[in-house]
Amino acid sequence: MQPFTTLTAAAAPFDQPNIDTNQLCPTRFNKVPLGAPEYPKILFHDQRFNPDGSEKREFVLNKTPYREAQIIVADRNWGGGSSRESAVYALMAFGIRAVVASSFGDIHRNNCLKNGVLPVILPNEICVALRQQIHERQGAQISIDLEKQTVTAPDGDVHRFDIPAVPKKCLLQGLDDVGRTQQFQPEIEAFRARYRKELPFQAMPAAG
Amino acid sequence: MASAQTMFDKIWQRHAIAAEQDETLLYVARCLIHEGSSHTFDRMGKEGRKTAEPDKVFAFSDHYVPTTNQRNGIGAIGDPKIRNMVEMLTANCRKYGIRHFNMGDPDQGILHVAGPEQGVSIPGIVLVGADSHTATHGAFGNLSFGAGASEIYHIMVTQTLWQRKPKAMRIRVDHRLPFGVAAKDVILAIIAKIGHGGASGHIIEYAGEALTSMTMEQRMTVCNMSIEAGGRAGMVAPDDETFAYVHGRAYAPKGADWDSALAHWKTLPSDDGAVFDAEVTLDGAEVAPMVTWGINPEHALPITGRVPSPDAGRDAATKTEIADALEYMDLKPGAALDDIAIDRVFIGSCTNSRIEDLRAAAEVAKLGKAKIPAWIVPGSATIKRNAEAEGLDRVFTAAGFEWRDPGCSLCTAINGDMLRPGERCASTSNRNFKGRQGLGGRTHLVSPAMAAAAAITGKLTDVRKLAKGA
Numbered sequence: 001m002q003p004f005t006t007l008t009a010a011a012a013p014f015d016q017p018n019i020d021t022n023q024l025c026p027t028r029f030n031k032v033p034l035g036a037p038e039y040p041k042i043l044f045h046d047q048r049f050n051p052d053g054s055e056k057r058e059f060v061l062n063k064t065p066y067r068e069a070q071i072i073v074a075d076r077n078w079g080g081g082s083s084r085e086s087a088v089y090a091l092m093a094f095g096i097r098a099v100v101a102s103s104f105g106d107i108h109r110n111n112c113l114k115n116g117v118l119p120v121i122l123p124n125e126i127c128v129a130l131r132q133q134i135h136e137r138q139g140a141q142i143s144i145d146l147e148k149q150t151v152t153a154p155d156g157d158v159h160r161f162d163i164p165a166v167p168k169k170c171l172l173q174g175l176d177d178v179g180r181t182q183q184f185q186p187e188i189e190a191f192r193a194r195y196r197k198e199l200p201f202q203a204m205p206a207a208g
Numbered sequence: 209m210a211s212a213q214t215m216f217d218k219i220w221q222r223h224a225i226a227a228e229q230d231e232t233l234l235y236v237a238r239c240l241i242h243e244g245s246s247h248t249f250d251r252m253g254k255e256g257r258k259t260a261e262p263d264k265v266f267a268f269s270d271h272y273v274p275t276t277n278q279r280n281g282i283g284a285i286g287d288p289k290i291r292n293m294v295e296m297l298t299a300n301c302r303k304y305g306i307r308h309f310n311m312g313d314p315d316q317g318i319l320h321v322a323g324p325e326q327g328v329s330i331p332g333i334v335l336v337g338a339d340s341h342t343a344t345h346g347a348f349g350n351l352s353f354g355a356g357a358s359e360i361y362h363i364m365v366t367q368t369l370w371q372r373k374p375k376a377m378r379i380r381v382d383h384r385l386p387f388g389v390a391a392k393d394v395i396l397a398i399i400a401k402i403g404h405g406g407a408s409g410h411i412i413e414y415a416g417e418a419l420t421s422m423t424m425e426q427r428m429t430v431c432n433m434s435i436e437a438g439g440r441a442g443m444v445a446p447d448d449e450t451f452a453y454v455h456g457r458a459y460a461p462k463g464a465d466w467d468s469a470l471a472h473w474k475t476l477p478s479d480d481g482a483v484f485d486a487e488v489t490l491d492g493a494e495v496a497p498m499v500t501w502g503i504n505p506e507h508a509l510p511i512t513g514r515v516p517s518p519d520a521g522r523d524a525a526t527k528t529e530i531a532d533a534l535e536y537m538d539l540k541p542g543a544a545l546d547d548i549a550i551d552r553v554f555i556g557s558c559t560n561s562r563i564e565d566l567r568a569a570a571e572v573a574k575l576g577k578a579k580i581p582a583w584i585v586p587g588s589a590t591i592k593r594n595a596e597a598e599g600l601d602r603v604f605t606a607a608g609f610e611w612r613d614p615g616c617s618l619c620t621a622i623n624g625d626m627l628r629p630g631e632r633c634a635s636t637s638n639r640n641f642k643g644r645q646g647l648g649g650r651t652h653l654v655s656p657a658m659a660a661a662a663a664i665t666g667k668l669t670d671v672r673k674l675a676k677g678a
Contacts, residue, residue: 016529018404018504022641027622030244031272031293046643075525077405080438080504081641083340085247085356103405106374106440107340107354114358128525164372165229177358178257181366184226184233188368191225191235199222201461201469202237202333205263 002116003174007097008143009070012060013131019074020081021108023047025090032086039093042086061094065139073130073142074101078119079108088115098144100151102127113167116174120144120151120161129153146172212479215445216376216411219351219476223334231370236363237333239265240319241306243272243293245338247357248364249300260367262305266328268319269294269311272623275585275612278311287624304364315458317588317614320344320432320558324424325590327457331446331473336363341558341638343434347427348454349446349476351411354435374440375485377410378478381418383493388672390568391426392560392636392655394418394490395433396498396508402488404506407439410486413478414444418492424453425562432559433638436505445477499545499668500640500653502533507640508653509545511670517541536642537650538630546668548652552633553582553663554645555609557619560636560656561587566595569660570603572671576664578608583625585617609663621645634662 029042041049048059055062061069072078072091078101079087088111091099097117102124104112112119122130133154134140140154146168151159169175181188196203213221225233241248245267251257259265272293274285282298285291294311301308309316315326320341323329329345335352336342338360345352355369363369379402381394399406412434419427427444434442444450451470454460461469496510507530509516515534518541521527534541539548555561555569566586584604586592592614595601601611617625619637627633627649636659637644640651652668661669 015525016532017525018506018529020504020639020641022639022644026643026647027620030622031246031289033250034247046647051647077403077408077438080404080408081340081435081639083338083354083356084244085358088356103408103438105405105438106408107356107435110359111356114356164231166231166370166372177362177370178365180228181233181362181368181370187226187233188235188366192367195235195237199332199472201465201472202330205238205328205459206462206465 001114001174001176004097004116004118004146004171006143006145007070008141010065010068010139011071011073011134011142012066012069013134014060014072014074015131017075018077018080021079021084021087021105022081024079024087025084030084030086034089039089043090043094063138070095070097071142071144072096072099073127073134074099075127076102076124078104080105083107085111088112088117091117100127100130113171116171118144118146118171122151122159122161126159212481214376214478214482214484215349215413215443215476216351219332219334220373225368230372232373234334234369234371236336236367236369237264238328238335239360239363240323240328240335240337240342241265241267241360242270242319242338243297245357245360246293246296248338248361249296251361252364257365259304259306259364264367265306265364266323267297267301267306267308268322269297269309269316270318271616271620273311273615274623275615275617275625278613282311290623314589317590318558318561318616321561321587321591324348324428325457325588327454327460330454330460331450332476336369340435341432343439343442344428344432344558346441346443347424347431348450349443349473351441351443353441375410376413377407377439377486377488378413378415378484379488380416381414381490381492382416383418383491384421385418385492385495388497388657388675389495390655390657391422391429393495393498394492395430396500396505396653397490397495399433399437399505400498400508401490402437404436404504405438407434407437410439411441411443412437412439414442416492419444420447423564424449425564429559433505436638446473497655497658497671499658501537501539501545502530503536503640503642505640505653507533511545511658511668513545515539515541515543515545546670548668550580550634550652550662550667551631552580552627553659554618554633554635554637555583555656555659556585556587556617557637558587559638561585561591563591563594565636565656566591566600569656570600572657572660572674573604573607573609573664575674576607578663579666580663582609582663583612583618584609585612586614588614607664618645634659634668
């Protein structure tokens with residue numbers, strides 16, 4: 001996983017609440033293998049492109065200063081819906097490394113954390129204020145410091161955010177979970193033996 | 209004295225292997241995957257990993273399978289990219305030793321329909337699926353939730369998963385449901401009340417007379433759409449209804465194991481006095497048949513209602529969203545919901561494709577003839593066989609409905625079944641997101657009876673009036 005430490009970049013505003021993962025990655029792209037050349041075009045595909053493949057000019061990510069955005073500032077309930085991790089791969093392929101919102105779909109948030117995309121939760125009024133600034137000055141930059149857990153707005157205001165300790169460490173160091181889990185192999189073995197003994201009817205599916 | 213625990217606490221504690229700061233390493237007793245789990249297998253192959261406990265992983269061909277002519281086999285799937293998804297899962301299950309309910313298997317079906325049918329979903333366990341609607345299985349009194357490719361990868365290679373413990377919300381629906389009101393209407397009413405993200409960060413325990421008086425299939429419909437309320441999991445305390453459903457199913461405990469299972473499962477329900485982080489209450493007697501008008505499931509109203517105006521939005525963002533929804537759905541504020549003309553009907557999906565759903569739809573289909581194309585897609589091969597044995601297929605075909613083969617079909621629209629741009633569908637599925645049923649397609653979520661009513665009138669219709677008029 002690519003580590004996340006600090007990021008200063010242009011941010012794109014998404015004013016509507018409830019942007020679901022179907023919009024981030026329309027379902028028909030779920031089967032596209034990671035790294036395929038069309039991946040950068042998947043994010044918001046059906047809102048970014050006309051049926052003939054030309055860009056829809058009015059869509060936020062097609063406007064010049066936001067094309068380079070590495071941060072999205074959204075509203076509430078970003079990434080609800082389907083568990084498709086392709087929604088995160090699509091964000092990454094476009095170049096997005098962080099999403100600021102007042103709440104996230106739980107599965108999508110986990111998927112972001114497992115791929116080095118930072119989900120930042122800030123109160124809705126701060127999200128609204130940040131979006132206003134990046135609307136007014138298109139291309140204005142936002143700075144995120146994960147170690148310090150701060151977001152610095154274009155106007156210089158600093159907002160602190162919460163993030164649980166373990167995902168923070170994993171993001172800062174680019175660690176993935178399997179390595180971490182393997183250190184608990186003795187505990188896993190002991191648990192498995194106990195579970196089999198105490199709850200055999202749950203431990204082993206019947207023969208079928 | 210130990211403090212009162214919720215069912216969620218009990219199951220969580222029982223599956224906790226270790227803790228590190230704010231995360232718990234959970235044991236995953238069952239894992240369900242489907243053709244869309246290709247990213248997980250790609251990574252396993254690349255990193256040379258093995259499945260830790262393949263006998264606890266179950267695979268289902270459902271998302272990409274065709275819903276016509278399945279008897280012609282996988283090789284006959286016309287689109288090579290779609291065929292490849294089914295073939296890859298077939299090859300991967302063989303390679304990693306996973307039980308695969310593949311197309312053509314007499315027990316094949318949608319993972320959240322066939323899993324319970326096969327007794328894979330039992331009370332008390334932690335079950336994780338490669339699909340957000342895994343919440344369905346919580347109807348049996350377990351902790352079931354969906355996960356993305358990275359988390360499923362972790363389960364496949366360790367049979368465990370790191371999680372932060374969510375909060376617990378109890379949603380109580382008091383009293384029995386009135387005539388013409390289905391489990392689908394209950395969950396849509398809940399989502400309309402608490403919002404599409406209303407339970408985010410929580411697991412939901414459903415309680416109250418409306419739930420305890422439901423069949424297992426109805427409880428599955430409610431739990432299924434927990435994710436549409438933002439909850440990662442939904443659960444209902446197991447009771448005699450649960451045990452009767454599970455007993456004798458292929459992968460369920462047998463013989464002496466069954467007796468010990470029953471003794472343990474009876475200890476699962478939340479203790480009296482257990483404290484939830486949030487409580488929501490609805491009066492089941494007040495729930496009406498529901499229909500969605502917008503682009504996410506919180507955009508739901510009783511069928512007697514009218515399309516809202518953007519002015520009804522509680523803040524600027526919500527006003528923008530409603531305006532966008534009305535434009536996408538091509539609806540005018542103030543229009544009566546039961547005046548909305550429909551182009552197609554879909555009865556199916558992991559929400560509403562079980563035998564009781566088909567029976568409810570068939571009762572309504574008997575009242576007339578379909579005016580518009582209407583599909584019935586059973587959730588599993590077993591349901592299809594049983595429905596045919598009951599003669600439901602003949603009721604549907606006589607009323608002009610199309611009787612198809614089992615799969616996810618027009619809910620997720622990746623097997624080739626999809627709406628055309630601008631087409632408006634009354635659908636028993638779970639998501640009315642933009643483009644969910646096909647680029648430019650418009651979805652109105654309803655119960656099976658309401659969908660059948662729309663088929664025979666050609667518009668959204670209050671099934672209570674239709675049934676009374678019969």
